[in-house]
Amino acid sequence: MTAVLERRLRAGLDALGLALADAQAAALLDYLALLQKWNKVYNLTAVRDPAEMLTHHLLDSLAAVAPLQRELAAMGVPGRPPRLLDVGAGGGLPGVVFALCCPGVEVTCVDAVAKKAAFIQQAAASLRLPNLRGLHARVESLTGGDHDVVSSRAFAALADFAAWSRAALAPHGVWLAMKGRRPMDEIAALPAGIAVFHVEPLQVPGLDAERCIVWMRPALT
Numbered sequence: 134m135t136a137v138l139e140r141r142l143r144a145g146l147d148a149l150g151l152a153l154a155d156a157q158a159a160a161l162l163d164y165l166a167l168l169q170k171w172n173k174v175y176n177l178t179a180v181r182d183p184a185e186m187l188t189h190h191l192l193d194s195l196a197a198v199a200p201l202q203r204e205l206a207a208m209g210v211p212g213r214p215p216r217l218l219d220v221g222a223g224g225g226l227p228g229v230v231f232a233l234c235c236p237g238v239e240v241t242c243v244d245a246v247a248k249k250a251a252f253i254q255q256a257a258a259s260l261r262l263p264n265l266r267g268l269h270a271r272v273e274s275l276t277g278g279d280h281d282v283v284s285s286r287a288f289a290a291l292a293d294f295a296a297w298s299r300a301a302l303a304p305h306g307v308w309l310a311m312k313g314r315r316p317m318d319e320i321a322a323l324p325a326g327i328a329v330f331h332v333e334p335l336q337v338p339g340l341d342a343e344r345c346i347v348w349m350r351p352a353l354t
């Protein structure tokens with residue numbers, strides 16, 4: 134099974150144009166194995182089949198890596214590593230995948246459920262990712278305004294996601310919301326202080342479904 138998963142992952146990475154080192158690709162499969170192993174204990178995902186996990190979780194999250202890298206490069210964070218907060222990260226999607234693929238980015242995965250944050254801490258240790266940490270908190274309680282990117286996947290409507298995480302976002306920062314079909318109703322429901330600057334379609338290898346990133350930033354009102 135591992136050889137099949139490895140082949141599919143490699144083919145997916147090629148299709149996405151992601152040039153990862155062998156060690157990074159191996160670590161992605163190690164992460165998949167951790168998700169499988171601890172799913173029953175931590176209740177991390179409803180998807181149980183490893184091949185389905187690869188497509189629906191890993192490749193789905195990997196499709197957002199190049200867009201993330203492009204935005205960070207355009208932002209040009211000066212003098213320190215960029216910081217990303219993944220909200221409602223659950224088992225670490227997409228936060229752990231971002232941390233694996235972007236070792237120069239400091240990734241915090243926040244979740245309201247203690248055992249999910251504990252799983253992220255465990256994954257950071259076992260995958261040897263010094264740039265990843267799990268944080269047990271409700272995102273609404275976070276302040277500091279020091280994250281360059283705040284991401285989410287399968288978390289909440291755009292307006293709630295932005296409102297609850299606004300105090301954690303740097304003034305120059307952007308929100309990266311992973312969605313299925315372009316969420317027209319959610320975009321229309323956004324308040325004046327939040328501007329959508331790009332709805333970016335994603336092509337997930339092996340997944341016949343619509344996916345997009347809704348990019349947002351605070352707007353002057």
Ligand SMILES: C[S@@+](CC[C@H](N)C(=O)[O-])C[C@H]1O[C@@H](n2cnc3c(N)ncnc32)[C@H](O)[C@@H]1O
Pocket residue numbers: 178220221222223224225226227243244245246249270271272273285286287288297
């Ligand atoms: C549907 S899961 C999505 C998990 C992961 N992002 C994924 O794509 O597989 C939503 C997660 O959000 C967490 N959550 C819900 N409300 C939250 C809040 N206010 N602050 C932080 N996490 C929250 C839940 O505990 C859950 O793990």
